[in-house]
Amino acid sequence: MSVWLFVGGTAVLVALTLMFAGRAKKGLEGEALQSLSNEDHFKVQLAEIEADVKSGRLATEQAEAAKAELARELMHHRSKAIAPAAGSRWVGAGLVVASLGTVGLAIAIYAFLGTPDQPAAPMSARLAEEGSPLNLAQAIASVEKQLLLTPNDIEGWRVLAPAYMRASRFTDATNAYRRILELAPPNADALTDLAQALLFENQGVASPEAIEVLERAVEMDPTHPRSRFFLAGNATRQGDWDNAISQWNELISLANGDEPWLDVAKNGLSVAMARGELTSEETASQPSPSQNSGQAELIRSMVSGLAERLEQEGGSIAEWTRLVRSYLVLGENERARLAYDKALLAYPEPDTEGRAELDTLAGQAGLIGEAE
Amino acid sequence: MSIELGHFALILAAAIAVGQTIVGFLFWRTGNRVTAFVRQAAVLQFLFILVSFLALVQSFVLSDFSVALAYEYSHTQQPLIYKITSVWGNHEGSMLLWVLILALFGAAVAVFGRNLPGDLLALVLGVQGALGAAFVFFTIFTSNPFERMNPVPFEGRDLNPILQDIGLAIHPPLLYVGYVGLSVCFSFAIAALISGRIDAAWARWVRPWALASWTFLTLGIAMGSYWAYYELGWGGWWFWDPVENASLMPWLAATALLHSALVMEKRVALKVWTIFLAILAFSLSLLGTFLVRSGILTSVHSFAADPTRGLVILAMLAVTIGGAFALFAWRAKTLRVGGLFAPISREGALILNNLFLATAVAAVMVGTLYPLILQAFGGPMISVGAPFFDLTFGALMVPLLILLPLGPFLAWKRGDFVAVIQRLAGAAGLTFLLTLVTVFLVGGQVSLATLGLLLGFWVAIGAIAEIVDRVKLGRIPAGQSWLRLKGLPKTAWSTALAHFGVGVAVLGIVSVSAWETEKVVSIGVGESVELSGYEVRLSQVEQLAGSNYIAERVKFDVTAPDQSVRSSFSEKRVYTASRQPSTEAGILTYGFSQFYISLGDQDESGNRVVRVWFKPYITLMWYGSLIMALAGFLSLSDRRLRVGAPKTARPTPQPEPAQ
Incomplete structure (x- = not known):
């Protein structure tokens, strides 16, 4: 509203100023002034010639010639009298119309183009806004800068590495986790963090290095669920059913029963067992080089069964979370993202129970950052 | 709210310019009330564009990303100076700066033009208003700097790193003052053609504007050249790039205009030619604006290509330049030719100067436009490079420079x-x-x-x-x-x-x-390279963090032939927001010569590729x-009016009397 007040006020002021300017010197006749200012010019030139002669820069004869030229110019100028202008009756009205038209035009265009209702949003206001998320990139940049100067500060790297993961900068995250392992004696958690970053960097496919790191983690702490989870998932992915079954079993034996990963683990176990039986039959009859893809297809068909059901009939947020996680384990990040988006459609309130877990999962997998 | 006020102020300025144009052209002969109106309008137009420019600057300084432009081209962590220069480090903002300077010149004519004939002033400001209206409307409708964002992003995308330099604070404003100052000469020329007479005051008025524009163009081009030299890291200072030529052409024309206006002011000769040059010089400014702003050239100057903008500028160019030259063809013969002079005279020398400069403009124009026109008509993509320009432009400059010292020695009228x-x-x-x-x-x-x-x-x-x-x-x-x-x-x-x-x-x-000597080597820490008697040792590599970038800084110790040792720093930066790299060359100045060190990438062995140049007297x-x-x-x-006194036929008999 205040914008329109200003617009209106300014418009009135401008219109008045323009009209007033037009009326200010009404008494003076323009033509008289014109010739005056032109003849002034000749007078100034004449004075300059005199001054040059006086200071010795100009010889008398040259000055005489210059004066003669000047006189000829002046005579020519006077001979060309300016015809007085006609139609000045309309000038007054014309100026009023022009003044009003000018501000009218401005207001019309502004009404068409302007966004008078949108408030300003300077940085200070955005920071003061309640619940404003500390900008990730900004936070990363400031920590990065600090770490350049104190590269051995392990706490800094511990802050930076998960931030890279959230920002989907997996290569940077890998390097940061490596740096943490260099700076402190390794433990299972740190190793698994690196392996997870390597997994994400490689679109969910475990590189030999990632496996080796995970195995080191299990070696250091045989009761470490996260490393075992990734190993079991990888074995399932690889179609190494026997290994997968034993890995899933070992993992499930570590559970208390309320872990968020337990559902996936049970799901993985049943897939591995079902496929394991199938494969042993297949292997017996006709060993095929395209085994792996066949197995992956079967797992996919199971997952897609779940997906289809959820899409048609809906489901609990835990089921959606499982679907997203399954896609992630399969390395199908695009589908995981779609599933996550659909889950959000089904449960739009961020406070819904279970959303935190879903969001954390999606965030770690970089589904949130890139979707924005 | 200030953003919307800025937006309205810009629109109001455009509307005022329209009013100024219509009143100026319709009623120019009807006396002082009209003159007062257009003068007032010119001043108001400037004030409102200034308000809108300041509003935009404020939104950049406060990182108000509800302004799309501020979001696209700035970042909260930029130092204050670059937040301000980012305002014109993009197409929309630089157009706003352009029209701000245009309005400033219009207002200056209005304020300082009191002693001009009223009808001439009304016409001049009418033309000035038309230019203002065209360019402000172009800005509002095709490149509105006040476009808003909703929702408001938290962080901006930052300015191109190459532009985050003090050069951006200096080069564009100087160059724009030069470009746009020529609009005043143009407006005076059009006014003279319409009114059918050139008053004695006319020449006295045009020369200072031509001079001021030329001075700022000179500074702007020199600054641009030095900026490209130290920032781009190629060690060159002029590339015959179309964008550079776009500024060189108006400069050459302005140089010619300056000299012919001199003849006109002092000797009332060369009137028609001066008018032609005034139109030409500003037309070349517009051409330069078109080449740079339309996006048909890709360079650091073009920011973003948008075909609509290009077409609109081309149309404006055609109307302005075409209209002006048509008017010239129609009306020029009504103007009285001025004083007579012999071929060998100061006037004659200045005409020669004008001929060489005008031909040089033509040569540069052919080299710049030919590839574009050829391409537009479906021809092959060719590029006209330094050999063409060195040959044609160089060949024209040699006789000009040979004759240059003779000119000031020749007497007026006959030498x-x-x-x-x-x-x-x-x-x-x-x-x-x-x-x-x-x-x-x-x-x-x-x-x-x-x-x-x-x-x-x-x-x-x-x-x-x-x-x-x-x-x-x-x-x-x-x-x-x-x-x-x-x-x-x-x-x-x-x-x-x-x-x-x-x-x-x-x-x-x-x-x-x-x-100039040059060497490319790959050296590690502690190793050195020798060039033109200078020894360069790569002494140290360190990481450092700037305000909105991180950098690898390499220190070089340079031992001069006289055994003095100085340190130079070259940097490779990565800007955190845009993740764009940029290099900073290390430059050491010895007297008038410079030693230039540019840092390349690391090779497999961990050595750094280093290019060093010794540039004598650069x-x-x-x-x-x-x-x-x-x-x-x-x-x-020099505020005084100088009269060029003619030399009489008889030689002066005795030495001039001393003071």
Whole structure:
């Protein structure tokens, strides 16, 4: 509203100023002034010639010639009298119309183009806004800068590495986790963090290095669920059913029963067992080089069964979370993202129970950052 | 709210410009009320564009990303100076700066033009208003800097790293003042054509504007050249890039205009030609704006390509330039031609100067536009490079520079060529001597460089000779010479100074082109490379964090031939927001020469690729430009009206009386 007040006020002021300017010197006749200012010019030139002669820069004869030229110019100028202008009756009205038209035009265009209702949003206001998320990139940049100067500060790297993961900068995250392992004696958690970053960097496919790191983690702490989870998932992915079954079993034996990963683990176990039986039959009859893809297809068909059901009939947020996680384990990040988006459609309130877990999962997998 | 106020202020300014144009053209002959109206409108137009510009600056400084432009081109962590310069580090903002300066010139004419004939002033401001309306509407409708964002992003996308430099604070404003200042000359020319007369006051008015524009163009181009030299890391200072040519063409035309306006102010001659040049110079400014702003050229200047903008600018270009030249063709014959003069005279020399400069404009224009036109008609993509320009432009500059020192020695109306040669004999002798000594010291043989040196020394010494001759040094007692020296008008000094600057710049260009040395090596920490007697040791590599970038800084210790050691720092930066890299060259200045170190990538062995150049006397070309600009300011500060007195047919019988 205040914008329109200003617009209106300014418009009135401008219109008045323009009209007033037009009326200010009404008494003076323009033509008289014109010739005056032109003849002034000749007078100034004449004075300059005199001054040059006086200071010795100009010889008398040259000055005489210059004066003669000047006189000829002046005579020519006077001979060309300016015809007085006609139609000045309309000038007054014309100026009023022009003044009003000018501000009218401005207001019309502004009404068409302007966004008078949108408030300003300077940085200070955005920071003061309640619940404003500390900008990730900004936070990363400031920590990065600090770490350049104190590269051995392990706490800094511990802050930076998960931030890279959230920002989907997996290569940077890998390097940061490596740096943490260099700076402190390794433990299972740190190793698994690196392996997870390597997994994400490689679109969910475990590189030999990632496996080796995970195995080191299990070696250091045989009761470490996260490393075992990734190993079991990888074995399932690889179609190494026997290994997968034993890995899933070992993992499930570590559970208390309320872990968020337990559902996936049970799901993985049943897939591995079902496929394991199938494969042993297949292997017996006709060993095929395209085994792996066949197995992956079967797992996919199971997952897609779940997906289809959820899409048609809906489901609990835990089921959606499982679907997203399954896609992630399969390395199908695009589908995981779609599933996550659909889950959000089904449960739009961020406070819904279970959303935190879903969001954390999606965030770690970089589904949130890139979707924005 | 201030953003919306800025937006409204810009629209209001456009509307005022429309009113100013219509009133100016319809009622220009009807007296002072109309003149008062357009003057008031011109001042208001400037004030409102200033308000809108300040509103935009504020939104950048406060990182208000509800303004799309601020979001696209700035970042909260930029230092304050770059937040401000980011305002015009993009298409929309630089258009706003352009129209701000245009309105500033319009307002200046309105305020300082009180002693102009009222009808002339009304017409001039009418044309100025038309230009303002066209460009402000172009800005509002195709490149609105006040477009909003909703929802508001938290962080901006940051400015192109190459532009995050003090150069952005200096180069565009200077260049724009130069470009846009020519609009005043243009408006005066159009007003003269419409009214059918050129008053004596006309010339007196046009020359300062031409001079001011030329001065700022000179500074802007020199600054742009130096910026490209130190920022782009290629070690070059002029690339005959179309964008550079776009600024060189108006400069050449403005140089010609400056000289012909001189003739017109002092001798009331060359009127029609001066009008033609005034139109040409501003048309070339517009052409430059079109080439840079339309996006048909890809460079750091074009920011973003948008075909609509290109078409609109092209249409504006066609109307303005086409209309102006059509008007010229129709009305020019009604103007009275001015005073007569002999071929060998100051006037004649200035015409020669104009011919060479105009031909140079044509040469540069052909080289710049030919590839574009060929491509537009489906021809092959070709690029016209340095060999073409060196040959054509160079060939035109050589005779111009040879004749340059002769001009100021010739008398107005009729001159004595033989006498001038005699008076310049000393300067010629000194030129040959200096060139011989230089070539002997460098150990070179007779080559093009020698010819270049001859030209540079000839122009510079010729300029000094003019002052020496004017004070009759050695021909009259020293005390009297001293008095004459003190009494010399500022315009005499500025002429000599400007020509001296040209000579200095030529010397810099010639020596760096002929004797520059260069080496590319791959070295590790502690290793060194030797070039032209200088030893460069890569002494240290460190990581550091700037305000909105992180950098790898490499320290080089440079040992000069005289065993003095100085340190130079080259950087490779990565800007955190845009993740764009940028390099900073290390430059050490020794006298007028520079040592230039540019950092390349790391090779497999961990060594760094380093390019080093030794550029003898390179700074002379920029000092020369600064001297030229200084001369421009000096001449501008001379408020007196100078009359070029004709030389009478009879020779003067006795020496002029001393003061």
